[in-house]
Amino acid sequence: MPHEIAPRSGVAFTIDKGQTLTVIDPRGEQVADLLAFNRDDIGEVISSGRTLDYASRIYLTTGDPLYSNRSNVMLTIVEDDVGRHDFLLTPCSKDTFRIIYGDTDPHRGCFGNLAEALAPHGVTPDMIPIAFNVFMNVPIDGTTGELKVEPPLSKAGDRLVLRAEMDLIIGLTACSALQSNNGSFKPIHWMVE
Amino acid sequence: MPHEIAPRSGVAFTIDKGQTLTVIDPRGEQVADLLAFNRDDIGEVISSGRTLDYASRIYLTTGDPLYSNRSNVMLTIVEDDVGRHDFLLTPCSKDTFRIIYGDTDPHRGCFGNLAEALAPHGVTPDMIPIAFNVFMNVPIDGTTGELKVEPPLSKAGDRLVLRAEMDLIIGLTACSALQSNNGSFKPIHWMVE
8 A cells, every 4th residue: 555645744754775666646637756766875876967968858768767966877767657757946935935835834845855854864855856746747948948847747646656765865855846736736646565 | 448368267355235237248259157246245155046036137247246155235236337147057168068068087176176265265166156157158948948058249349347245255266267268268357447
């Protein structure tokens, strides 16, 4: 049975090399921010810049490896029902809601949820990098460079499966930003096998 | 008189709030990787993810602020002769040359140059994020997500000027990757005023 992440919250857990992590969108149109740290040395962390450089592509899917800042493969995508995820933007935060949404009493967002969940593993807020934003749909206009946050393409039950290529600490959220999730906050399911 | 960064090397220096940093491409088609750290707390560092999210654009130019991981403005672009810079890719490294170019005895790249130049300021290699890659030309195909590293659009003498919005430590290179610089390694000039 999968675990459930409640709307606008987040968790951290460990996963062993060779195990798979399945991220499920149980209702559709819900984003999950994913972070990975090397369990033996948390200075090694998932890196969008390395991954996109080696892939020569900003949209990653089945078969694509996710690299660390030290250019080691941390995870490989082995199944993908959706084919559209974002790897450009940092987890939403108090500041995101203040700056983009104009909220006066902003939610702590995925950033705050990840910071709290990862703290027992020794991860401090400044160590949180750009997340692999599962199911997040951020199209780019190649001419102007304009980016938009559009509704996820995921439907109820759609899954992303990743294989761990090293022992990892994972941070995972049910994303807290209205725009990223087509205007409503929903849960995320996950399992390790 | 501007300072010169020799081909395939890098420097670090401090700049005060309110000063401007001018980055000059003296011969044309040469990239300079730029990093910024808060001088009073080096855990605060330039963040592509925050900056692109707030700009809603991947190509930044005159008037655009460059944000930190804590969502404070570190630098503002105040003059830009070129209008095309990259903020997606990490500094080239030994691993870049090994993985992308197949080099058996790879150069340490901008990453190694930045790590050495920033070490006296307390910055460790794992603290090096995605750089603001001045003059780097990385077009994206909006449909497939494919990215290409193409020759810079900068001509001899072209400049980018940034105003410091806090006291900063800057890391700056003359980029070491053949593809980024149209096949030759050239110097970069800079000045603080």
